[in-house]
Amino acid sequence: MKVIALIAVIMTGALLIYGVEDMPGWGDPNSPASSYVSPQYIQEATEKTATPNIVTAVLADYRSYDTMGETVVVFTAAIGCILMLRKKRNGEGG
Amino acid sequence: MLDYVISKYNFWIYIILMMIGLYAMIGKKNLVKKLIGMNVFQSAIILFYVSIGVKAGATVPILSGHGHGHEAIDVASYINPLPHVLMLTAIVVSIATTGIALATLILIYRKYNTLEEDEILKIRKETGA
Amino acid sequence: MDVLYSSRPLWAVLVSMIAAFLILATGEKNRNIRESWTIMAALAKFLIVFSMVPVILQGKVIEYTIVTFYPGLLLQFRIDAFGMLFGVIASSLWIATSFYSIGYVRGLNEHAQTRYFFAFAMCLSSTIGIAFSANLLTFLVFYEILTIATYPLVIHKESKEGIMGGRKYLAYTLTAGCVLLFAIGMIYYMTGTLDFKAGGFMAGSGSSTVLIMLFAMLIFGFGVKAGIMPMHEWLPTAMVAPTPVSALLHAVAVVKAGVFGCLRVILYVFGPGLLHDLGIWLIMAYIASFTIVVAGFLALGQDHLKRRLAFSTINNLAMIVLGAALLTKSSMTGGIIHMANHAFMKITLFFCAGAIHVKMHKDYVSQLDGLGRQMPLTMGAFAIGAIGLSGIPPMSGFISKWFLCLGALEANQIIFLFVFMTSAMLDVAFFFPIIYNSFFKKPMDDVAPHFDEAPMFMVIPLVITALLSIVFGIVPDAFFRFFSLTSLAVQNIMGVG
């Protein structure tokens, strides 16, 4: 198992290091990530959503659907834990 | 060469973290250690995302002064908000996964009284399950 | 060629499928109603099929498209003379088999009769589907349904031999189905069409190596059901099935479907011209001859009556294939007409074997001494069938053998003439002792034989099929127009090639 793990890890690492070559540098303001979609958030968000915190604006408005999904994930986990653990506790108690 | 390495140091760090996490997930025998590996692995990815959003010399994207009027906003002075948004979601997902995983670990421990994978396998073989 | 669009082919297929589900719904409790479904479906099917014969004889084809998947890829019925011939054989003999089955299963008080009649009806449905298929895909679809529908019949007894026979049957036929699927896929990829065309459509669509490989695959796929050696192993094993099933398997539906497939491949997919150019017709002919001779010798060694008949079937089917493989006009005529003649004669023989089994519980050739005096009708019919298969006039077997021999001469291959002769002699050798013993030897148990026939449900069908074998020997075109259909089919094929 350890050998498999090591091989998997080394292969993954090698792939990642291979990819780094074409990555933009640290803090590059002109990287595609920072120059394509996000500038518009910074410019428009306050005006359109009346929220000074842009992260909040994007989280709760532009991508609010994701955030809904996020809360559902928490709900799922909670119900999942109830499903898994609840009956056993009753069983032990009784 | 050194410049190259330094200019992308964020990637090296996350790659190393991720490899550690992945190794623990696959290679460790103790189930809790596997779970910790999973958390390290997810944190590495979160670190990676957050480091994408950085712009040199920029500040947090909160526009306290600009709320009104139409004065131009200098995009370069605020960091990219999107990766942070995504990672808020991803963090929650990772916590939820950990929660479910811990719940299964409780079930496993109740059943086998151990969290060592090889011991569990031994018990299962003995009971013929 | 005139095309007539009609849904009659679809109904011909569906009628027995509908009957099958009615049979299933009626169940074991109302046996008479259940059996009446079978008979009604058999009659209806025959009438629908037969009503199309005059149209076909006018030189038209009847077409019905079920669904289209892709251009050139569709489920379609198209009835030409050759398909019609097979359709008439199958549907007319189903009537006889239906009556006979009722007598048989009731006479033996068989278990799971509903399943039996259900599977029987499904078999016939798919056989007619095969007969009327317009292209290889449709053919394959019904061919696979036939494979599965026959399985419950083969394992009917549920004894160890039955289940083993069923496994062997499935192993052979499903493998064949896979090979066919691949070969047909290849053909579609190479030509963009799968439609049967008199004289073939494969010419010039690929290198000769590929074509030969495809031919081998298709012949393997269909040859398994047709019992061509060395793929015949399943057939004698499947003899554990009840006799009407063997009759259906070995005279009407399954093996004939295989032979029909082989002939479709030889004459309608590759075509005589292409096969001649590729030179594989001769190899094919040698394989068929090998099968004829070896099966004949193996038949001699069988004491179990039905196994002997099974090897005789293998022998005769190979004769049909050989007729087609010789690629001459007469040999084709002989081969195709032999499909009909063999069907009538062989089903008579199987019916007789079944009648003996039901009445006397005797299965072995050596037990049949003196039976002729007790069951004169049955053994008389057996004699007619046996004489016919040996190719002695005035039985119908003579007609087909005559044309086959003529074909061998036309092809300038004297060796095949000898094959036919040997086969005829072997037929005599393994059938005549049975006839002789049953009529002229004293019974083993020394009881004075008295007239005691099998149930009427069984005797009447076998007498009728025996009489028909004689009639077809004297007037080959009687009733069902087999000869006209055959010559029309041959004309179509040769007209192009």
Next chain:
Amino acid sequence: MADQFAALIIVVPLIASLFVPVFGWWKKKLCYPWVVAVLVIPLISSLSVLNTVMTTGKFSYRLGGWAPPWGIEYMLDHLSAFVLVIVSSISLIVAIYSKKSVEDNLPEKTVPFYTLFLLLVTGLMGIVITGDVFNLFVFLEISALSCYALIAIGEEGAPMATFNYIIIGTIGACFYLLGIGYLYIATGSLNMADLANILPDLYHSKVILVAFAFFTVGLAIKAGLFPLHTWLPDAYCTAPSAVSALIAPLMTKVAAYVMIRLMFTVFQPNFSVNMVPVMPILGWLSVMAIFWGGIKALAQTDLKRMLVYVVVAEVGYIVIGVSVANRMGLTGAILHIMNDAVMMACLFLVVGAILYKTGTREIHQLRHLNKKMPFTMAAFTITALSMCGIPPACGFFSKWYLILGTIEAGQWVWAAALLCSSLINAVLFFRVIECAYLKPMEPAYALNGGETKHEEIQRDEAPLTMLVPIVIMAAGVILLGIFSGKIISSVIQFAVPASF
């Protein structure tokens, strides 16, 4: 107006899942009818969406009204609408079926069970409907988490199987997340349609290549493709009947859908097929999956465990169709997503019903089942024949297109693998059929005084809530086969990328 149906598909089961605990708190019995009633709405909505797509072409639905690269949108084209219909119909069928199974196995867990059931369905449909790669991840996790929890309450050994599934599944999901990150860093966008426009200029970037690699591996894990399937058999086998009937047909198929979506919509076929050597690798892995799954299945005596290995083999089918990368093959793959979902649902439903009635899953103990449960066994037989590729059942047609695809690609070994797999399936399923339908070959039951022949076997059919779904699925197996031509010409034909 039909556009609004798209929103209903996700919103209705999601909101409804919140109400399940409320109902359960009030009256436990209400959970079941509520879930069934709720799941009708996504089915109607997805049929309506499919209809809209078929008449007016593909459309998108902006959530919150934000324009695409900034906001999130639904992408509804032929492929996603088609898979949506599959997911919603099968989940409805399994929901109907679940009644007795839940009452029997998990009486005290009804409420959280149905809550998670709805969440799982929501997650699966969210994956299919979304047009945003990150949003897809969120729904992937919703479905995965609910799936983990549902599996963990299964029989002996389930928690351990679940934990393995969690670890490997999380690796898969994180690889997918990493792939998104790499795409984002190179393009700055998360929207699928937008990415598809930007990416062609960047095909030579190493970042894109790495992103593609992570996507492929991550989704291969989620789809259970050999050799990354190790989590699958135990997890699916130990899950409760109703759960395995839902996840076995849907989870792997949805992952396969995402694979097709990413490879042929987000990335262009030109990149996925010609510029990276991924297709041959996937193809050969599928061949191994088919053989490995088949051989492992042959070794099982437990019916459910056998089916689980068949699932592994069936994943290979779909991926072969993807990796031959031509029109016929992909048609076969998409058709097989549907066919396999229906067949697997039917088989797992049957196994659940058998387990419920007889308490056993051992193949050799299924004797006389044809008399006890004639309809269930008839459904099983039909589906088994379909698995062996007997027409007119649907399995034949997907196999036909897949084989045409491999022939066109000149991959003879792949074609041979598909054919062999039919034969392996024939052995597998006829073994079961022989046991269930025929008298035992050896007189091993002589203990009963050798009177087995005359024992009167009473009909003891599964309850209607189980039987009706089973019969519907079996009828579906036949009908989908007969109408496969129609389905292909009206839907799948347009779901295959135009460049093929």
